[in-house]
Amino acid sequence: MALRPQVVITGIGVVSPNGVGHESFWHSLCDQRSGVSQIPAYAETDLPVRIGAELDDFEPKQYVKPRKALKVMSREIQIGFSAAALAVSDSDLDVTKIDPDRLGVLFGSEMMYCHPEEMIDVYHHSMADHQFDFSKWGDAALSQMYPLWMLKYLPNMTACHIGISQDARGPNNTICQGEASSLLATIEAMWIIQRGHADVIIAGGSGSRLSMTPMMYRTSCNLSHRNDDPTAASRPFDAERDGMVNGEGGAAFVLESETHARARGATILAKVTGWGSSIGPPADGTALSREAICRSIHSALAVAGRTPEQVGHVNAHATGTTNGDPVEAQAIRQCLGDVPVTAPKSYFGNLGAGGGAVEMAVSVLALMHGQVPTTLNYQNPDPACPVAVVRDTAMAASQANALVLSQSGTGQAAAIMLQEG
Secondary structure: OOOOEEEEEEEEEOOOOOOOOEHOOOOOOOOOOOOOOOOHHHHOOOOOOEEEEEOOOOOHHOOOHHHHHHOOOOOOHHHHHHHHHHHHHOOOOOOHHHHHHHEEEEEEOOOOOOOOOHHHHHHOOOOEEEEOOHHHHHHHHHHHHOOOOHHHOOHHHHHHHHHHHOOOOOOEEEEHHHHHHHHHHHHHHHHHHHHOOOOOOEEEEEEOOOOOOEEEEEEEEOOOOOOOOOHHHOOOOOOOOOOEEEEEEEEEEEEEEEEHHHHOOOOOOOEEEEEEEEEOOOOOOOOOOOOHHHHHHHHHHHHOOOOHHHHOOOEOOOOOOOOOOHHHHHHHHHHHHEEEEEEEEHHOOOOHHHHHHHHHHHHHHHHHHHHEEEOOOOOOOOOOOEEEEOOOOOEEEOOOOEEEEOOOOOOOOEEEEEEEE
């Protein structure tokens, strides 16, 4: 049987609350700079949570071409498109010199919610005697909506816009599985390359959990309420954690078969050597399944041909919730023992469908620079989370590989094994 092609990473694009572009992003990790702050729009409100990780120096006009496409792009689409543009530039990939039928796009996405202000006129035209009248919705209200409004919020549109922009005529797909979406999209991209259906795929994910609409829909019951100390709010695995922090961001990678990458003289940043995914029923009142996490880990190790002792570090999903972190921590301990663990959400919170990709970028950069970033705000170990958290200072990478984990709120678990390029 023919050997499967080795899949490599030749470009990284990051759009995060603590850095746009992977160099800025990496420096923020080295400087232990949090991207969490008080959200100005919520500062003077009575909302129970007024903190989050917003994009600071992000200007989508720098990356979105043609610029008029911004009219049909939600925040999540703008982030994903920009991350993909950064990744292609970083890889020195000239899309005019490769077969467009062999270039694809696989992106992680999720439900996108419009901002309340977009519906103000619609709502006003549905009023009668100071009450909302549903009978007015169709005839009067919908005429006030932007005609292409729906195109701004379709989850598959990020991959579509990227495909059009890069003239990628090969496989194009979107994975919508919550926070696990971008790792699952990356896994699917690798399968496509290994099956011989594409040479290059732009893969990743983007998300935003900061709009008032999803915040109201999801409620604040599992969010940190440390409004007076935002940078200390995201505390994965720490005994004093009180919930996750919402954020926005995304990342993209240029994935290629190693043969294609070397033929065009590309710099190989990392190799993707293993992967696994699973799903399990909720346990102990959480949406996470320790069994599903373990299955994804074992599968990734088996495909990579690695033993637990050969894992350099684990990049944990670790949202900072009181009931979710112990499930993942115990799965890591059960499967991998005393492996070093880092939790990047301590820097930028939960980015939804974009989180797994941004966290994977952390580990790719860690392998490139030979050090594993510390976990912020880990001060009081929790006996219920028995993992060896990298804390206080960065750790020299003892082995040139990493295992990245993601889980969704509906039970999906994904794992990807990376190796230094």
